[in-house]
Amino acid sequence: MFELLGIPPQALFGQLLLGLINGSFYAILSLGLAIIFGLLNIINFAHGAQYMLGAFVAWMLLNYLGINYWWALLLAPLIVGITGVIIERLLVQRLYHLDHLYGLLLTFGLALIIQGVLRNQYGISGLPYTIPSQLSGGQNLGFMFLPNYRGWVVLASLVVCIATWFVIEKTRLGAYLRAATENPTLVSAFGINVPRMITLTYGFGVALAGFAGVLAAPIYSVNPNMGADLIIVVFAVVVIGGMGSILGSIITGFSLGLIEGLTKVFYPEASSVVIFVIMAIVLLIKPAGLFGRTA
């Protein structure tokens, strides 16, 4: 049997597939961040907390109302998205004319509050959420055992990412959105309610985070800090892809997942650092990010 750098190809394929799965989470989360930044110019630091909220809402729906995973996949992003709309209306909206820093501080504060409240209520150890019975079990692919649920995660996130990209880049609605960010005054002169569109966009970005949270609930520990651990990596992904670039964040999300997966095989100790090393290199060579346009 041939080996690649001392690693049997089976193990390598397995790790690449796992990297792709992690990449799906990076992609959905960074996509939400990119939309919010690209269209609202807000650095949404509450994104991790909103992802965590998605997982918690799924858990609450199941335990308090008996609503299963599939409905939660639809309802939880909706509920989290509505909280996003409320936050935008009440708070974020007031900061558009100010420096980026204010939005960052506001959303960071919100994240701490949301985490604190849930920690107080549900403790820190986490809550159990089992994989839906339709997706339990797995396939033996020869080189690895692929749990059905992981396959579903890749599929679901690919569909959501591509659909989002399509809506923003290829439809009339997306064209309005992009125009509104370029020149809101002109667009509202055409009779389009720009503030409402912005509000809904924030709500949608937040709903994406909630969606990722529901996807994560059965495989990661559902606890108040689950988003805080992930959000820093996701920010690095957005920076590498180019702030505000929709396609960039999707492609970077998946490919960084792959690179991280490879690092876990060859030098596991560095796997949490590799993304930041890449970020530093990208910033030095192409400060606007791989897919970003310099203004």
Added chain:
Amino acid sequence: MRKTGFLLASLAASLMASSAFAQDISVKIGVLNDRSGIYADLAGEGSVVAARMAVEDFGAAAKGMKVEIVSADHQNKPDVASTISRQWLDQDGVNAIVDVPTSSAALAVNEIVKGANATFINSGAGTADLTGVACSPHTVHWTYDTWALANGTGSAMVKQGGDSWFFLTADYAFGHALERDTAAVVEKAGGKVLGHVRHPFPGTDFSSFLLQAQSSGAKVIGLANAGGDTVNAIKQAAEFGITQAGQTLAGLLIFVGDIHALGLQTAQGLVLTESFYWDLNDSTREWSARFEKLDGDKPTMVQAGVYAGVLHYLKAIEATKTTDADTVVAKMKEMPTDDPLFGKGEIRADGRKIHDMYLFRVKSPEQSKGPWDYYETLETIPAAEAFRPMADGNCPLVK
């Protein structure tokens, strides 16, 4: 009628007499632990509840002692723990500090208490150094330590046939130490260590590391990590069918609350060592039911250790009629311990509390008869073998 009146009067008189005596000794105990972070569930407010129960069960008021419990959050930071301890000891008149999970914070408090007239009864921290190189005449380490965990899970697993190991280790001092201690025990018992992988701390996705552990073919995968890392690793091991395929997971530091968080479907089959479980015998069940009424959850071994430690401390004060640390700790070591949770035991000269440890296996959902029915006992590790022999600890007190 007159007779009853006389009885009541004399009863009242005797009560007054004892409450007059109550003013003679007053004791202030500070429960210092994590009240907001990752260890808030295994210690936190539950430890304060346990300390209050100890005061009540001891019957402090009737025995002429005024005992006050205070508490604070050390946020798992040694500097915060030091600042609070100093204030408690220097300004607030605290006589004893109890609990203190997180090894680094515990070692900091240990140093402060060593130089003060105060007692330190540790329940929550793991480091075996508290009764080893860092031992102090004022410190008692009650519930467990890393040596006992490594020894319990390591040697017992080899005896059960798990003679080849692969470690999944958190890449920082605690993980390395736990891996090193356990590997030594495994090899001593005749087992083999096939390899290890060090994961970043804290980690979220362990699937990659778990697949490496799987392909090693080891019978046992030792989880040398804690808290959320352990929970995530176990959750994902179930997902990838690792336990179902015949490999056993060994949690080297895991508490009953973690099992509660995982759910039995995921945690089943896991083997672990603890010194206390609510369902061990009638007295642990009775006490735990009372605890659950006050706290809402079943007690962890850390909270049980706080109760038992405070109870024994108060007994020593009753016997010596003083709160002077040298006298009280000497008395604590001299008197055999006896409480409803850990049974009969003793405190060694190096401060190590000695009792049985238990090797548990997590039940499957079918075996479990109800909420919190999680463990079956595989083996009782007798007190004499459960802890590191005093001579091996390098404690300056016993040289």
